[in-house]
Amino acid sequence: MSVPLTLLGLLEREPSHGYDLKRDYDAFFGRGKPLPFGQVYSTLSRLARDGKVVISDVAPGSGPDRKRYIITDVGATEVEQWLTQPVDPEPHLQTVLFAKVVLALMLDRPAAEYLDTQRSAHLHRMRELTEIKRAGSLVDALLADHGLYHLEADLRWIEMTGARLDALRKEVRP
Amino acid sequence: MSVVIEARDVEFSFGQTPALRGASVAVEAGEILAVMGPSGSGKSTLLHCLAGILVPDSGEILFDGARVHAMAETERSSLRRDRFGFVFQFGQLVPELTAVENVALPLLLSGVHRKQALPRAGAWFARLGLDGLEQRRSGELSGGQAQRVALARGLVAEPQVLFADEPTGALDSLTGEQVMDLLVGAAREQGTTVILVTHEPRIAAYADREVMVRDGRVNAPDRIAS
Secondary structure: OOHHHHHHHHHHHOOEEHHHHHHHHHHHHHOOOOOOHHHHHHHHHHHHHOOOEEEEEEEOOOOOOEEEEEEOHHHHHHHHHHHHOOOOOOOHHHOHHHHHHHHHHHOOOOHHHHHHHHHHHHHHHHHHHHHHHHHOOHHHHHHHHHHHHHHHHHHHHHHHHHHOHHHHHHHHOO | OOEEEEEEEEEEEEOOEEEEEEEEEEEEOOOEEEEEOOOOOOHHHHHHHHOOOOOOOEEEEEEOOEEHHHOOHHHHHHHHHHOEEEEOOOOOOOOOOEHHHHHHHHHHHOOOOHHHHHHHHHHHHHHOOOOOOOOOEHHHOOHHHHHHHHHHHHHOOOOOEEEEEOOOOOOOHHHHHHHHHHHHHHHHHHOOEEEEEOOOHHHHOOOOEEEEEEOOEEEOOOOOOO
8 A cells, every 4th residue: 555645646536634634544545554643744745845745724723733735736647647557466476375385395395284274374364354344344345355355366376286286296306 | 162063984975986085074053164175075965964965875974963874864854854954056946936935935844834934934035135026936036136035945944054055156256245144144143053065265254164175085274263
């Protein structure tokens, strides 16, 4: 999750104070990991320095001055580019799990058991995410689904690898 | 929790082809267990043995202390009718009957009078979001609606154990998950034990625990502490 780009995106919606940005970030993107106020303001300062936001007005009050931020054309262009570019697909072939399986076979260790343990751990996490999905809001459900589909893809890989261990063993232990 | 149903060292062959080679699994009362495994691993055969549909060549099936494997067919038939519920992947509804009559079927077969059976069956329609579909026939229902009707039929007699064999296998992802959500919610509410056969991890994730069937044997992973 890119905090600067997400805050910029929230500012494209409407000019906002740092407090409001933090509140919306935490509500939609924080998922139990609130953004510290310090990070909000340091990020906004950097965005202002880089010309991506400007401060429109300062509302004095009993607490610290409340600055209102507005996105600039430069900032809006960056948001547009970010939204339209696909995320780099992860290089799954270099995962830790792949390395473990190959090493286990090289070292004549029980790779199938390692895969079983990994499957069980994945399913355990999937149960947790499913519970979040059942109990939570639609936003929670969509985020949980994102995790679930990725874990499911890993599990498919685990199944396929499990079925090919004998062949893989011959290749890595010639 | 106490074990309600159990397979002990069960072997079963289709002719010369072994399907189960010493499969053992124990399911606790109120537990939702996912039985996973690749095609042809024996997971559906295990479910059919547990449910008293198939009789093992050797080994034991115990339900609530009773020796299911040693029962006569009539006894097993009563057990299936009165204590077990079933949801399968395809073609479960009787096309000549309305949806509410389909749901009422297990009650009618158990001797409950039609006047009591139909209202009990009807109560499930609101519960599963099927309001207004009571008089439809299976051909007039979508796949998801038909599967919810089948789920209601599986649960209407308040069975101790619900056997579900790939209950979402014919549905798209979203509809399948809606059916699972309803299945799990209703089973928890009734305290029904569920044995769910699936090859889909996302469906298995609705269960409390999973076991893997591979080459006719059950591999139960160590439980991971929450």
